[in-house]
Amino acid sequence: MRAMTYRGPYKVRVDEKPEPVIEHPNDAVVRVTRAAICGSDLHLYHGMMPDTRVGHTFGHEFVGVVEEVGPSVRNLSVGDRVMVPFNIYCGSCFFCARGLYSNCHNVNPNATAVGGIYGYSHTTGGYDGGQAQYVRVPFADVGPSVVPDWLHPEDALLCTDALATGYFGAQLAEIAEGDVVVVLGAGPVGLFAARSAWLMGASRVIVVDHLDYRLAKAREFAFAETLNFTEVDDVVLHLKKATDWLGADRVIDAVGAEADGNLLQHVTGAKLKLQAGSPVALNWAIDAVRKGGTVSVMGAYGPLFTSVKFGDAVNKGLTLRMNQAPVKRQWPRLLEHVRAGYLTPRDIVTHRVPLEDVAEGYHIFSAKLDGCIKPVIVVDED
Amino acid sequence: MTDAETPYVAGPARRPVDRDALRTRIPGWGADLDPADRPSYPREVYDPAVTGAHWDLPEAQPELRPRERSVEHARLTPVFGTSAPLHGASGAVRRLAYRRFSEGRAAHWFLLLLGDRVDAVESHVRSLASRRPDDPVTETGVLAEARAHGIASRRGRVDVRHQVLDPVVVAGPWVAAVGAGAWAVRALVRRARR
Numbered sequence A: 001m002r003a004m005t006y007r008g009p010y011k012v013r014v015d016e017k018p019e020p021v022i023e024h025p026n027d028a029v030v031r032v033t034r035a036a037i038c039g040s041d042l043h044l045y046h047g048m049m050p051d052t053r054v055g056h057t058f059g060h061e062f063v064g065v066v067e068e069v070g071p072s073v074r075n076l077s078v079g080d081r082v083m084v085p086f087n088i089y090c091g092s093c094f095f096c097a098r099g100l101y102s103n104c105h106n107v108n109p110n111a112t113a114v115g116g117i118y119g120y121s122h123t124t125g126g127y128d129g130g131q132a133q134y135v136r137v138p139f140a141d142v143g144p145s146v147v148p149d150w151l152h153p154e155d156a157l158l159c160t161d162a163l164a165t166g167y168f169g170a171q172l173a174e175i176a177e178g179d180v181v182v183v184l185g186a187g188p189v190g191l192f193a194a195r196s197a198w199l200m201g202a203s204r205v206i207v208v209d210h211l212d213y214r215l216a217k218a219r220e221f222a223f224a225e226t227l228n229f230t231e232v233d234d235v236v237l238h239l240k241k242a243t244d245w246l247g248a249d250r251v252i253d254a255v256g257a258e259a260d261g262n263l264l265q266h267v268t269g270a271k272l273k274l275q276a277g278s279p280v281a282l283n284w285a286i287d288a289v290r291k292g293g294t295v296s297v298m299g300a301y302g303p304l305f306t307s308v309k310f311g312d313a314v315n316k317g318l319t320l321r322m323n324q325a326p327v328k329r330q331w332p333r334l335l336e337h338v339r340a341g342y343l344t345p346r347d348i349v350t351h352r353v354p355l356e357d358v359a360e361g362y363h364i365f366s367a368k369l370d371g372c373i374k375p376v377i378v379v380d381e382d
Numbered sequence B: 001m002t003d004a005e006t007p008y009v010a011g012p013a014r015r016p017v018d019r020d021a022l023r024t025r026i027p028g029w030g031a032d033l034d035p036a037d038r039p040s041y042p043r044e045v046y047d048p049a050v051t052g053a054h055w056d057l058p059e060a061q062p063e064l065r066p067r068e069r070s071v072e073h074a075r076l077t078p079v080f081g082t083s084a085p086l087h088g089a090s091g092a093v094r095r096l097a098y099r100r101f102s103e104g105r106a107a108h109w110f111l112l113l114l115g116d117r118v119d120a121v122e123s124h125v126r127s128l129a130s131r132r133p134d135d136p137v138t139e140t141g142v143l144a145e146a147r148a149h150g151i152a153s154r155r156g157r158v159d160v161r162h163q164v165l166d167p168v169v170v171a172g173p174w175v176a177a178v179g180a181g182a183w184a185v186r187a188l189v190r191r192a193r194r
């Protein structure tokens, strides 16, 4: 089969690989129709995630058709159109039994500090991902769901990560009616978090980024006020003034390890890998939120240390909430919202590229060229 | 905005909101107003029956070749990925990281990062002897620059300051390898002359 493979930092190509097989009785093999590139993939692409091996296939946001099922699979049949959460999880361990699907203990031998994720290095279990014609889906009775007939395939695709994560990020922010919410980052996750914040009762939503085309999207798609952080010399002070000197009630970090805004932090974190990413956005969140407020961290960071302003967080009495999104827990509600027209996920898709052009897709998304917000890889017909 | 007194005086218990105005402007405003009625609330809900799992402990996936694992795991997990088994010098470095250091130790992660760099060099070298050598031009996707308006897209952006470092990250190990090679050759030549 054809599959995207990693060749080293900033280099990927399409290779011929053997098709995946059933390796466990509850596995399925899925023929992928659409896969997306996520901001998280960029951390792998840039060589920041430890144990990212040459030859590994990325892709944790995908939909497809069931091609084959293992002998113990009961809930899926060959031919089903499925959406697959980015989390790989068993459904029965200590953590899954408590709803912590992104923190499963039975799927990742390489680390206990993170669960299983498709196509996301060996640090999350060493599973090949969905930017390929076929993918192995473990625990087929637990993760995937059949795509409802009325749901557009690209909306289903975005439910498997970006939309679920943005919505989860708004939830973790503990938004109460009337709250002022700041969202750092106007990528797919930030845009969806901003849009979701309104559903939870925000009275103002302010989105911060430095890419004007993304901020324009935040105004039009997420009905947000926007701030280009390069136009002010002190983002935190600006946000304080914009919130009557109080600070925002809730701040969501939808940026993660490759934050811009401080060249030293960026170069030591993202380029030299001396810390687990650049905590610029996280530190802005801690400083711009009001005392007693909540910071929700959706941005991804590596497993090493970062220089976070923890003292401020302590002294301000903040609540910090974070996790990889337990995607499937969000689905019933998200589908209601999509159906009602409250959430319109595929509005953010800007690029559709064939699998053979995956290297260019990565470059355009990574360098933020051509107005790119969300690239989708078109792998096959539905 | 105002030189408001907000933080310096108590103010109302809740910020007043105009629900109707918000609902008119924003589709679905307030649909999830009740924090207790949100899908991930509370964070932990004990309900093993709801996931679709029909086992207490999943059956074990056969371990067809020795599988490295974190020393913080009491056992090999019942299911695991088989994407790219350890091999070569990078495999030795990674094996050491897993065997010797827990995830709590910085050495564990620095060794894994080192393994990644070694893997990239090993694989590039191996690819030169294969029918499909690595091609930095197609693999970095830079051919998209023209079509994707590379210059116009970057005009006035802050991240351009470090995007110039990207080629260094890509080419750095090569330059270092060539430099080290040249130095070694020179040293050998010098020794032979003596």
Ligand SMILES: NC(=O)c1ccc[n+]([C@@H]2O[C@H](COP(=O)([O-])OP(=O)(O)OC[C@H]3O[C@@H](n4cnc5c(N)ncnc54)[C@H](O)[C@@H]3O)[C@@H](O)[C@H]2O)c1
Residues within 6 Å of the ligand: A038, A039, A040, A041, A042, A043, A161, A162, A165, A184, A185, A186, A187, A188, A189, A190, A208, A209, A210, A211, A214, A229, A254, A255, A256, A257, A258, A259, A260, A261, A280, A281, A297, A298, A299, A300, A301, A323, A324, A325, A373
């Ligand atoms: N927790 C999860 O489950 C989960 C799931 C998906 C993605 N993520 C993470 O969320 C983050 C965002 O993902 P995405 O797909 O939207 O990525 P993206 O790269 O498209 O978006 C990141 C945005 O942040 C902006 N930015 C950079 N520095 C900033 C700063 N200092 N302040 C404000 N904005 C800044 C960038 O310009 C960009 O628009 C990534 O770190 C990703 O790994 C986490």
Ligand SMILES: [Zn+2]
Residues within 6 Å of the ligand: A038, A039, A040, A041, A060, A061, A086, A161, A162
């Ligand atoms: Zn993702």
Ligand SMILES: [Zn+2]
Residues within 6 Å of the ligand: A089, A090, A091, A092, A093, A094, A095, A096, A097, A103, A104, A105, A106
């Ligand atoms: Zn589990």
